[in-house]
Amino acid sequence: xxxxxxxxxxxxxxxxxxxxxxxxxxxxxxxxxxxxxxxxxxxxxxxxxxxxxxxxxxxxxxxxxxxxxxxxxxxxxxxxxxxxxxxxxxxxxxxxxxxxxxxxxxxxxxxxxxxxxxxxxxxxxxxxxxxxxxxxxxxxxxxxxxxxxxxxxxxxxxxxxxxxxxxxxxxxxxxxxxxxxxxxxxxxxxxxxxxxxxxxxxxxxxxxxxxxxxxxxxxxxxxxxxxxxxxxxxxxxxxxxxxxxxxxxxxxxxxxxxxxxxxxxxxxxxxxxxxxxxxxxxxxxxxxxxxxxxxxxxxxxxxxxxxxxxxxxxxxxxxxxxx
Numbered sequence: 001x002x003x004x005x006x007x008x009x010x011x012x013x014x015x016x017x018x019x020x021x022x023x024x025x026x027x028x029x030x031x032x033x034x035x036x037x038x039x040x041x042x043x044x045x046x047x048x049x050x051x052x053x054x055x056x057x058x059x060x061x062x063x064x065x066x067x068x069x070x071x072x073x074x075x076x077x078x079x080x081x082x083x084x085x086x087x088x089x090x091x092x093x094x095x096x097x098x099x100x101x102x103x104x105x106x107x108x109x110x111x112x113x114x115x116x117x118x119x120x121x122x123x124x125x126x127x128x129x130x131x132x133x134x135x136x137x138x139x140x141x142x143x144x145x146x147x148x149x150x151x152x153x154x155x156x157x158x159x160x161x162x163x164x165x166x167x168x169x170x171x172x173x174x175x176x177x178x179x180x181x182x183x184x185x186x187x188x189x190x191x192x193x194x195x196x197x198x199x200x201x202x203x204x205x206x207x208x209x210x211x212x213x214x215x216x217x218x219x220x221x222x223x224x225x226x227x228x229x230x231x232x233x234x235x236x237x238x239x240x241x242x243x244x245x246x247x248x249x250x251x252x253x254x255x256x257x258x259x260x261x262x263x264x265x266x267x268x269x270x271x272x273x274x275x276x277x278x279x280x281x282x283x284x285x286x287x288x289x290x291x292x293x294x295x296x297x298x299x300x301x302x303x304x305x306x307x308x309x310x311x312x313x314x315x316x317x318x319x320x321x322x323x
Contacts, residue, residue: 003137005119009081009103010138012117013042016079016101020070021053023127024085025092026235026259026266026294029061029192033153034083034105034127036065040146041135055092060235063191064149075099080115084127086287087111105130107165109277111287122289125163125170128153132173147181152188159242164291202230203240206255210244215315218244218253219307221300224260234259238268238294245270251314252276256303265297269310274317279309 021039023031035053042051054070070093080099085091086108096102102115107124124130128150135142158166178185212218222237237257244253254269269276271291280286284306286295297303
């Protein structure tokens with residue numbers, strides 16, 4: 001079945017002269033790497049095609065590449081490819097129903113049908129891994145520039161291959177990527193992990209103020225005043241969630257910060273055992289993997305309700321595992 005989806009996607013890419021690449025709101029390196037990497041691949045294979053990677057820019061990840069501005073005329077007779085996005089509400093800046101044709105490439109558990117053609121593989125480490133897989137199984141041309149973007153996306157989403165959804169296929173595709181493009185991958189880590197001094201100080205604030213419940217759920221609510229004090233935004237706070245992976249007696253943790261641009265609360269939640277995506281997707285319209293999720297909440301009061309639910313999830317996990 002997978003072989004058939006490669007051919008379908010390749011044939012549609014070949015068919016359309018105008019292709020729009022989109023991803024989720026509040027992009028992370030995988031969302032950007034998969035769209036910008038695929039753009040490079042399509043342009044290398046079909047130089048005459050119009051290819052645009054759209055969505056709001058993310059200054060923190062500008063080193064991955066520049067995004068294109070979307071205009072209404074791009075809907076006409078064009079193909080949409082959405083990566084790293086499980087549902088329509090999270091697609092940044094475009095309406096998939098207005099395109100001539102649409103494709104979804106995503107590694108999150110299925111939430112809803114969004115595009116006409118959907119390739120969903122929730123065993124894949126990242127959308128960037130799936131773009132690698134697509135390129136290596138079709139006539140699409142992988143370039144060194146595309147490889148650098150895809151490598152960054154994959155490494156970021158696996159936290160340097162530490163997460164459970166890193167598989168033998170992940171290492172196989174990365175090895176093939178490095179070998180075929182002569183990618184100097186160690187140099188890419190400088191951009192991915194370089195931090196400003198203000199970010200380091202902000203990380204210190206998070207560590208110093210993290211609350212830990214009796215059941216092992218750690219959390220922090222960050223309001224507008226704290227973000228202003230450290231001169232950071234909600235995305236910066238959310239991106240720091242992986243810094244707290246290994247705290248003894250903490251089984252799951254979340255950072256909830258006020259997002260001024262969208263006037264909501266951005267939550268980034270991770271786990272070392274308790275399954276968190278069920279409560280987040282069912283009751284709070286969030287989503288993600290069973291041990292890594294994101295959510296947009298209306299208020300800190302709603303965040304308190306989620307924190308209580310996640311605390312109970314940790315309690316059930318400890319009881320079921322005799323901890």
